[in-house]
Amino acid sequence: MTGIELPSVTRFRNFLKIRTEHPNPAYHECAEFLVNQAKDIGLEYNVVEPVKDKPVVILKLPGTDSSLKSVMLSCHVDVVPVFEEFWTYPPFAAERVPTGDGDFRIYARGAQDMKITGSMYLEAIRNIIASGQKLKRDLYCVFAPDEEIGGIEGVKVFVETEEFRKINAGFDLDEGLLGIDDRYVFIYAERTTTQVIFTAHGNTGHGSQFIEGTAIEKLLPVINSVMERREQNKQQFMSLDADTRLLKSGDVTSINLTGLSGGKQANVVPATYSVTFDIRVSPSDDLDKFKNWLRELALTNQVEIEFLSNECRTITNIDRSDKFIDTFMNSLQRINVNPIPMICPGATDARHVRTKGVPAFGFCPVNNHPILAHVHDEHVFESGYLKGIDIYTTLIADLANVEE
Ligand SMILES: [Zn+2]
Known part of the structure:
Protein backbone atom coordinates (compact mmCIF):
# COMPACT_ATOMS: atom_id res chain seq x y z
CA MET A 1 0.00 0.00 0.00
CA LEU A 177 -20.72 -6.91 12.57
CA LEU A 178 -17.00 -6.72 11.89
CA GLY A 179 -14.99 -9.80 12.80
CA ILE A 180 -12.71 -9.12 15.75
CA ASP A 181 -10.20 -11.82 14.75
CA ASP A 182 -9.60 -13.68 11.52
CA ARG A 183 -13.17 -14.96 11.50
CA TYR A 184 -16.20 -13.31 9.91
CA VAL A 185 -19.76 -13.38 11.17
CA PHE A 186 -23.17 -12.99 9.58
CA ILE A 187 -26.43 -12.15 11.26
CA TYR A 188 -29.56 -14.18 10.47
CA ALA A 189 -31.78 -13.14 13.38
CA GLU A 190 -32.07 -10.56 16.10
CA ARG A 191 -33.31 -10.42 19.63
CA THR A 192 -36.73 -8.83 20.02
CA THR A 193 -36.88 -5.57 21.92
CA THR A 194 -39.56 -6.01 24.58
CA GLN A 195 -39.67 -3.00 26.86
CA VAL A 196 -42.26 -3.14 29.57
CA ILE A 197 -43.63 -0.99 32.38
CA PHE A 198 -45.37 -2.42 35.45
CA THR A 199 -47.46 0.04 37.43
CA ALA A 200 -48.89 -0.63 40.88
CA HIS A 201 -51.56 1.32 42.76
CA GLY A 202 -52.06 0.99 46.51
CA ASN A 203 -53.02 2.58 49.75
CA THR A 204 -51.37 5.78 50.79
CA GLY A 205 -50.90 7.50 54.11
CA HIS A 206 -48.44 8.99 56.54
CA GLY A 207 -44.90 7.68 56.32
CA SER A 208 -44.84 6.99 60.07
CA GLN A 209 -47.45 4.20 59.89
CA PHE A 210 -47.64 0.56 58.77
CA ILE A 211 -49.90 1.10 55.76
CA GLU A 212 -51.27 -2.14 54.28
CA GLY A 213 -51.49 -2.89 50.56
CA THR A 214 -49.08 -0.23 49.31
CA ALA A 215 -48.11 0.16 45.66
CA ILE A 216 -44.48 -0.70 46.33
CA GLU A 217 -45.46 -3.89 48.22
CA LYS A 218 -47.30 -5.08 45.12
CA LEU A 219 -44.44 -4.12 42.85
CA LEU A 220 -41.56 -5.65 44.81
CA PRO A 221 -42.41 -9.31 44.04
CA VAL A 222 -42.61 -8.40 40.35
CA ILE A 223 -39.20 -6.73 40.49
CA ASN A 224 -37.73 -9.66 42.41
CA SER A 225 -39.06 -12.25 39.94
CA VAL A 226 -37.80 -10.39 36.89
CA MET A 227 -34.42 -9.75 38.51
CA GLU A 228 -34.19 -13.44 39.47
CA ARG A 229 -34.73 -14.33 35.84
CA ARG A 230 -32.04 -11.80 34.93
CA GLU A 231 -29.62 -13.51 37.32
CA GLN A 232 -30.32 -16.93 35.77
CA ASN A 233 -29.76 -15.58 32.27
CA LYS A 234 -26.62 -13.80 33.37
CA GLN A 235 -25.26 -17.04 34.86
CA GLN A 236 -26.08 -18.85 31.64
CA PHE A 237 -24.22 -16.18 29.68
CA MET A 238 -21.22 -16.01 32.01
CA SER A 239 -20.83 -19.79 31.96
CA LEU A 240 -19.88 -19.58 28.28
CA ASP A 241 -16.17 -19.26 27.63
CA ALA A 242 -15.02 -15.79 26.63
CA ASP A 243 -14.67 -16.69 22.98
CA THR A 244 -18.16 -18.16 22.69
CA ARG A 245 -19.62 -15.28 24.69
CA LEU A 246 -18.73 -12.82 21.94
CA LEU A 247 -20.53 -14.80 19.29
CA LYS A 248 -23.43 -15.95 21.45
CA SER A 249 -24.49 -12.77 23.21
CA GLY A 250 -27.68 -12.73 21.13
CA ASP A 251 -28.55 -16.26 22.22
CA VAL A 252 -29.46 -15.20 25.75
CA THR A 253 -32.35 -12.92 26.70
CA SER A 254 -31.00 -9.78 28.35
CA ILE A 255 -32.93 -8.00 31.10
CA ASN A 256 -32.23 -4.62 32.66
CA LEU A 257 -34.19 -2.53 35.10
CA THR A 258 -34.05 0.89 33.45
CA GLY A 259 -36.58 2.96 35.37
CA LEU A 260 -38.17 3.18 38.80
CA SER A 261 -40.59 5.93 39.63
CA GLY A 262 -43.01 6.95 42.35
CA GLY A 263 -43.01 8.86 45.57
CA LYS A 264 -43.20 12.60 45.88
CA GLN A 265 -42.20 13.25 49.44
CA ALA A 266 -40.26 11.28 52.04
CA ASN A 267 -43.09 11.16 54.60
CA VAL A 268 -45.90 10.14 52.23
CA VAL A 269 -46.47 6.51 51.18
CA PRO A 270 -46.84 6.73 47.37
CA ALA A 271 -50.17 5.71 45.85
CA THR A 272 -48.55 4.72 42.56
CA TYR A 273 -45.23 3.14 41.76
CA SER A 274 -43.82 1.86 38.49
CA VAL A 275 -40.85 -0.05 37.16
CA THR A 276 -39.49 -0.21 33.61
CA PHE A 277 -37.49 -3.09 32.14
CA ASP A 278 -35.59 -3.19 28.86
CA ILE A 279 -35.72 -6.81 27.75
CA ARG A 280 -34.26 -8.25 24.56
CA VAL A 281 -35.85 -11.63 24.02
CA SER A 282 -33.55 -14.06 22.24
CA PRO A 283 -34.90 -16.34 19.51
CA SER A 284 -33.86 -19.16 21.85
CA ASP A 285 -36.77 -18.16 24.12
CA ASP A 286 -40.39 -18.44 22.99
CA LEU A 287 -41.47 -14.79 22.63
CA ASP A 288 -45.19 -15.38 23.31
CA LYS A 289 -44.43 -17.59 26.30
CA PHE A 290 -42.05 -14.99 27.68
CA LYS A 291 -44.59 -12.19 27.31
CA ASN A 292 -47.27 -14.36 28.90
CA TRP A 293 -44.97 -14.96 31.84
CA LEU A 294 -44.71 -11.18 32.30
CA ARG A 295 -48.49 -10.79 32.00
CA GLU A 296 -49.03 -13.57 34.53
CA LEU A 297 -46.62 -11.88 36.91
CA ALA A 298 -48.63 -8.67 36.65
CA LEU A 299 -51.91 -10.46 37.18
CA THR A 300 -50.87 -12.42 40.28
CA ASN A 301 -49.46 -9.30 41.89
CA GLN A 302 -52.38 -7.06 40.90
CA VAL A 303 -50.30 -4.59 38.95
CA GLU A 304 -50.81 -3.10 35.49
CA ILE A 305 -48.59 -4.05 32.60
CA GLU A 306 -47.84 -2.09 29.44
CA PHE A 307 -45.55 -3.13 26.60
CA LEU A 308 -43.78 -0.11 25.12
CA SER A 309 -43.07 -1.82 21.83
CA ASN A 310 -44.75 -4.55 19.92
CA GLU A 311 -42.02 -5.96 17.77
CA CYS A 312 -42.37 -9.36 16.25
CA ARG A 313 -39.88 -12.11 15.66
CA THR A 314 -37.60 -11.77 12.67
CA ILE A 315 -35.51 -14.75 11.74
CA THR A 316 -34.10 -15.76 8.38
CA ASN A 317 -33.66 -19.51 8.60
CA ILE A 318 -30.34 -20.68 7.24
CA ASP A 319 -32.14 -22.89 4.78
CA ARG A 320 -29.90 -23.89 1.92
CA SER A 321 -32.83 -24.92 -0.21
CA ASP A 322 -33.26 -21.17 -0.68
CA LYS A 323 -31.06 -20.51 -3.71
CA PHE A 324 -29.90 -17.10 -2.51
CA ILE A 325 -28.88 -18.45 0.88
CA ASP A 326 -27.10 -21.38 -0.73
CA THR A 327 -25.27 -18.98 -3.06
CA PHE A 328 -24.35 -16.69 -0.15
CA MET A 329 -22.61 -19.65 1.53
CA ASN A 330 -21.01 -21.12 -1.58
CA SER A 331 -19.79 -17.83 -2.97
CA LEU A 332 -18.01 -16.86 0.24
CA GLN A 333 -16.62 -20.34 0.76
CA ARG A 334 -15.07 -20.19 -2.71
CA ILE A 335 -12.98 -17.20 -1.60
CA ASN A 336 -12.19 -18.71 1.81
CA VAL A 337 -14.57 -16.58 3.79
CA ASN A 338 -16.63 -18.76 6.11
CA PRO A 339 -18.74 -16.49 8.27
CA ILE A 340 -20.16 -17.82 11.52
CA PRO A 341 -23.95 -17.48 11.96
CA MET A 342 -24.89 -15.13 14.76
CA ILE A 343 -27.97 -13.71 16.45
CA CYS A 344 -27.57 -9.94 16.60
CA PRO A 345 -27.65 -8.70 20.20
CA GLY A 346 -29.18 -5.41 19.01
CA ALA A 347 -31.64 -4.53 16.28
ZN1 LIG B 1 -25.92 0.64 12.16
Missing part, protein backbone atom coordinates in the same frame (compact mmCIF):
# COMPACT_ATOMS: atom_id res chain seq x y z
CA THR A 2 1.35 3.41 -0.90
CA GLY A 3 0.60 6.86 0.36
CA ILE A 4 -1.32 7.68 -2.82
CA GLU A 5 -5.01 7.73 -2.10
CA LEU A 6 -7.20 5.55 -4.28
CA PRO A 7 -10.38 7.13 -5.70
CA SER A 8 -12.45 4.48 -3.86
CA VAL A 9 -10.98 5.72 -0.58
CA THR A 10 -11.63 9.36 -1.45
CA ARG A 11 -15.27 8.56 -2.23
CA PHE A 12 -15.65 6.70 1.08
CA ARG A 13 -14.15 9.65 2.94
CA ASN A 14 -16.48 12.08 1.16
CA PHE A 15 -19.47 10.00 2.28
CA LEU A 16 -18.14 10.09 5.86
CA LYS A 17 -17.81 13.88 5.80
CA ILE A 18 -21.56 14.35 5.36
CA ARG A 19 -22.97 15.15 8.79
CA THR A 20 -25.78 12.67 9.10
CA GLU A 21 -25.64 12.48 12.89
CA HIS A 22 -28.78 12.71 14.97
CA PRO A 23 -30.70 14.72 15.94
CA ASN A 24 -30.44 16.75 12.69
CA PRO A 25 -28.98 14.51 10.00
CA ALA A 26 -28.12 16.22 6.69
CA TYR A 27 -30.32 13.78 4.76
CA HIS A 28 -30.84 15.94 1.66
CA GLU A 29 -27.14 16.60 1.27
CA CYS A 30 -26.52 12.88 1.67
CA ALA A 31 -29.18 12.01 -0.94
CA GLU A 32 -27.55 14.44 -3.36
CA PHE A 33 -24.17 12.79 -2.79
CA LEU A 34 -25.64 9.34 -3.49
CA VAL A 35 -27.47 10.52 -6.62
CA ASN A 36 -24.18 11.95 -7.89
CA GLN A 37 -22.55 8.59 -7.20
CA ALA A 38 -25.30 6.92 -9.24
CA LYS A 39 -24.75 9.31 -12.16
CA ASP A 40 -21.00 8.73 -12.00
CA ILE A 41 -21.34 4.93 -11.91
CA GLY A 42 -24.16 4.84 -14.44
CA LEU A 43 -26.97 3.58 -12.21
CA GLU A 44 -30.65 4.43 -12.34
CA TYR A 45 -31.80 6.33 -9.29
CA ASN A 46 -34.95 7.33 -7.50
CA VAL A 47 -35.34 9.33 -4.30
CA VAL A 48 -38.56 8.77 -2.38
CA GLU A 49 -39.83 10.31 0.83
CA PRO A 50 -42.33 8.03 2.58
CA VAL A 51 -41.92 10.58 5.38
CA LYS A 52 -41.20 14.19 4.42
CA ASP A 53 -37.52 15.14 4.66
CA LYS A 54 -36.53 11.52 5.31
CA PRO A 55 -35.41 10.48 1.83
CA VAL A 56 -34.78 6.89 0.85
CA VAL A 57 -32.35 6.71 -2.07
CA ILE A 58 -32.83 3.75 -4.42
CA LEU A 59 -30.07 2.98 -6.93
CA LYS A 60 -30.56 0.32 -9.58
CA LEU A 61 -28.33 -1.68 -11.87
CA PRO A 62 -30.75 -3.45 -14.23
CA GLY A 63 -30.05 -7.12 -14.92
CA THR A 64 -30.63 -9.01 -18.13
CA ASP A 65 -33.88 -10.48 -16.81
CA SER A 66 -35.87 -7.98 -14.76
CA SER A 67 -38.74 -10.44 -14.34
CA LEU A 68 -36.66 -12.33 -11.76
CA LYS A 69 -36.55 -11.45 -8.09
CA SER A 70 -33.86 -8.87 -7.43
CA VAL A 71 -31.01 -8.58 -4.97
CA MET A 72 -31.22 -5.71 -2.52
CA LEU A 73 -28.27 -4.15 -0.69
CA SER A 74 -29.35 -2.07 2.29
CA CYS A 75 -27.49 0.65 4.16
CA HIS A 76 -28.62 3.21 6.69
CA VAL A 77 -27.05 6.63 6.21
CA ASP A 78 -27.66 8.10 9.67
CA VAL A 79 -25.07 7.91 12.43
CA VAL A 80 -25.19 8.36 16.19
CA PRO A 81 -24.16 11.67 17.82
CA VAL A 82 -20.58 12.36 18.91
CA PHE A 83 -18.85 13.80 21.93
CA GLU A 84 -16.27 15.67 19.93
CA GLU A 85 -14.02 16.48 22.90
CA PHE A 86 -13.20 12.78 23.27
CA TRP A 87 -12.08 12.34 19.68
CA THR A 88 -8.42 12.38 18.62
CA TYR A 89 -9.43 13.57 15.12
CA PRO A 90 -12.54 15.56 14.21
CA PRO A 91 -15.37 13.01 13.75
CA PHE A 92 -16.53 14.38 10.39
CA ALA A 93 -13.16 15.16 8.80
CA ALA A 94 -12.55 11.52 7.82
CA GLU A 95 -8.83 11.89 8.45
CA ARG A 96 -6.61 9.28 6.82
CA VAL A 97 -3.85 8.57 9.28
CA PRO A 98 -0.83 6.35 8.52
CA THR A 99 -0.49 3.37 10.87
CA GLY A 100 3.27 3.23 10.40
CA ASP A 101 3.23 -0.16 8.72
CA GLY A 102 1.89 0.93 5.36
CA ASP A 103 -1.79 0.92 6.24
CA PHE A 104 -4.06 3.82 7.17
CA ARG A 105 -6.79 4.36 9.71
CA ILE A 106 -9.79 6.36 8.57
CA TYR A 107 -11.41 8.13 11.51
CA ALA A 108 -15.05 9.20 11.38
CA ARG A 109 -18.43 8.65 12.95
CA GLY A 110 -20.03 6.12 10.65
CA ALA A 111 -16.69 4.64 9.51
CA GLN A 112 -17.97 1.28 10.80
CA ASP A 113 -21.65 1.88 11.43
CA MET A 114 -22.31 1.73 8.58
CA LYS A 115 -21.09 3.97 5.78
CA ILE A 116 -18.22 1.57 5.11
CA THR A 117 -20.79 -1.02 4.00
CA GLY A 118 -22.65 1.38 1.69
CA SER A 119 -19.33 2.51 0.21
CA MET A 120 -18.21 -1.08 -0.33
CA TYR A 121 -21.50 -1.88 -2.14
CA LEU A 122 -20.97 1.02 -4.54
CA GLU A 123 -17.30 0.22 -5.17
CA ALA A 124 -18.16 -3.45 -5.77
CA ILE A 125 -20.76 -2.37 -8.33
CA ARG A 126 -18.14 -0.19 -10.03
CA ASN A 127 -15.86 -3.24 -10.24
CA ILE A 128 -18.65 -5.41 -11.66
CA ILE A 129 -19.46 -2.83 -14.34
CA ALA A 130 -15.77 -2.27 -15.15
CA SER A 131 -15.27 -6.01 -15.66
CA GLY A 132 -17.85 -5.90 -18.43
CA GLN A 133 -20.04 -8.65 -16.98
CA LYS A 134 -23.80 -8.41 -17.24
CA LEU A 135 -25.73 -9.57 -14.20
CA LYS A 136 -28.85 -11.66 -14.58
CA ARG A 137 -30.96 -10.06 -11.88
CA ASP A 138 -31.68 -6.44 -11.06
CA LEU A 139 -29.47 -5.14 -8.31
CA TYR A 140 -30.68 -2.42 -5.95
CA CYS A 141 -28.90 -0.35 -3.31
CA VAL A 142 -31.26 1.18 -0.79
CA PHE A 143 -29.91 3.96 1.40
CA ALA A 144 -32.30 4.69 4.25
CA PRO A 145 -32.63 7.18 7.14
CA ASP A 146 -33.32 6.79 10.85
CA GLU A 147 -32.02 3.29 11.60
CA GLU A 148 -30.30 4.54 14.74
CA ILE A 149 -33.64 5.73 16.10
CA GLY A 150 -35.54 2.55 15.29
CA GLY A 151 -36.28 3.00 11.58
CA ILE A 152 -39.90 3.91 12.36
CA GLU A 153 -39.81 6.70 9.75
CA GLY A 154 -37.19 4.89 7.71
CA VAL A 155 -37.23 1.29 6.56
CA LYS A 156 -40.31 0.41 8.60
CA VAL A 157 -42.46 2.74 6.47
CA PHE A 158 -40.46 2.19 3.31
CA VAL A 159 -41.31 -1.55 3.24
CA GLU A 160 -44.99 -0.55 3.08
CA THR A 161 -44.52 1.51 -0.11
CA GLU A 162 -45.11 0.70 -3.76
CA GLU A 163 -41.43 1.50 -4.43
CA PHE A 164 -40.36 -1.28 -2.09
CA ARG A 165 -42.85 -3.69 -3.66
CA LYS A 166 -41.48 -2.86 -7.12
CA ILE A 167 -37.96 -3.81 -6.03
CA ASN A 168 -39.34 -7.37 -5.82
CA ALA A 169 -36.43 -8.41 -3.61
CA GLY A 170 -35.52 -12.07 -3.33
CA PHE A 171 -32.71 -11.45 -0.89
CA ASP A 172 -31.41 -8.56 1.20
CA LEU A 173 -27.93 -7.88 2.48
CA ASP A 174 -27.79 -5.45 5.39
CA GLU A 175 -25.71 -4.30 8.32
CA GLY A 176 -23.39 -6.85 9.90
CA THR A 348 -31.06 -3.56 12.64
CA ASP A 349 -33.26 -2.48 9.72
CA ALA A 350 -33.19 -6.04 8.39
CA ARG A 351 -35.97 -6.91 10.84
CA HIS A 352 -38.38 -4.66 8.91
CA VAL A 353 -37.42 -6.25 5.59
CA ARG A 354 -37.85 -9.77 7.00
CA THR A 355 -41.45 -8.98 7.97
CA LYS A 356 -42.15 -8.81 4.20
CA GLY A 357 -40.94 -12.37 3.72
CA VAL A 358 -37.60 -11.36 2.24
CA PRO A 359 -34.64 -13.35 3.60
CA ALA A 360 -32.06 -10.93 4.99
CA PHE A 361 -28.53 -11.46 6.27
CA GLY A 362 -26.34 -8.87 7.92
CA PHE A 363 -22.78 -9.21 6.69
CA CYS A 364 -19.77 -6.91 6.86
CA PRO A 365 -16.79 -8.41 5.01
CA VAL A 366 -14.20 -6.85 7.33
CA ASN A 367 -12.30 -8.81 9.98
CA ASN A 368 -9.36 -8.47 12.37
CA HIS A 369 -10.83 -5.29 13.64
CA PRO A 370 -12.02 -4.01 17.02
CA ILE A 371 -15.74 -3.20 17.03
CA LEU A 372 -16.01 0.58 17.42
CA ALA A 373 -19.60 1.32 16.46
CA HIS A 374 -21.01 4.19 18.56
CA VAL A 375 -17.72 4.75 20.45
CA HIS A 376 -15.26 7.66 20.37
CA ASP A 377 -12.55 7.49 17.70
CA GLU A 378 -14.57 5.16 15.49
CA HIS A 379 -12.33 4.16 12.60
CA VAL A 380 -11.51 1.46 10.09
CA PHE A 381 -8.34 0.24 8.48
CA GLU A 382 -8.08 1.20 4.82
CA SER A 383 -6.74 -2.28 3.99
CA GLY A 384 -9.89 -3.83 5.50
CA TYR A 385 -12.11 -1.56 3.42
CA LEU A 386 -10.27 -2.44 0.20
CA LYS A 387 -10.35 -6.17 0.94
CA GLY A 388 -14.05 -5.93 1.79
CA ILE A 389 -14.75 -4.40 -1.63
CA ASP A 390 -13.17 -7.44 -3.30
CA ILE A 391 -15.25 -9.84 -1.19
CA TYR A 392 -18.46 -7.97 -2.02
CA THR A 393 -17.54 -7.83 -5.72
CA THR A 394 -17.60 -11.63 -5.83
CA LEU A 395 -20.56 -12.10 -3.49
CA ILE A 396 -22.84 -9.48 -5.07
CA ALA A 397 -22.19 -10.71 -8.62
CA ASP A 398 -22.89 -14.30 -7.56
CA LEU A 399 -26.12 -13.35 -5.79
CA ALA A 400 -27.33 -11.35 -8.79
CA ASN A 401 -26.54 -14.27 -11.09
CA VAL A 402 -28.46 -16.88 -9.09
CA GLU A 403 -30.25 -19.16 -11.55
CA GLU A 404 -34.00 -19.44 -11.35
